[in-house]
Amino acid sequence: MSRNDKAETLAFAAVVLFFVPFFALVAYFGWAEATADTIILRDGSRSYACQTSRITPAPHNCKPVKEKRS
CATH class of the missing domain: 1.20.5 (Single alpha-helices involved in coiled-coils or other helix-helix interfaces)
Structure with missing residues (x-):
């Protein structure tokens, strides 16, 4: 070699x-x-769907959720 x-x-x-x-x-x-998991956070009268993952356990990519009222 x-x-x-x-x-x-x-x-x-x-x-x-x-x-x-x-x-x-x-x-x-x-x-x-x-x-990633999705969690729902409530802030007074508004709700947000947020993601948590193994890398970033803090909620991120939060989007407002429109709730149906019956």
């Missing part, structure tokens, strides 16, 4: 060691947001 072959092998291993954890982290963030 020549010096160039060893350098190529090490370069390839370094690239794999960088990109595999990177893609795993991106996949985790996607999964964590995809499994």
Whole structure:
């Protein structure tokens, strides 16, 4: 095995060691947001539907909810 072959092998291993954890982290963030829960927050007479996730447990992406009155 020549010096160039060893350098190529090490370069390839370094690239794999960088990109595999990177893609795993991106996949985790996607999964964590995809499994977000929706909660209802009430503020006086108004209600808001908000999301919580494993990454951001604080309510976010809140939108007003129109309630039906019977």
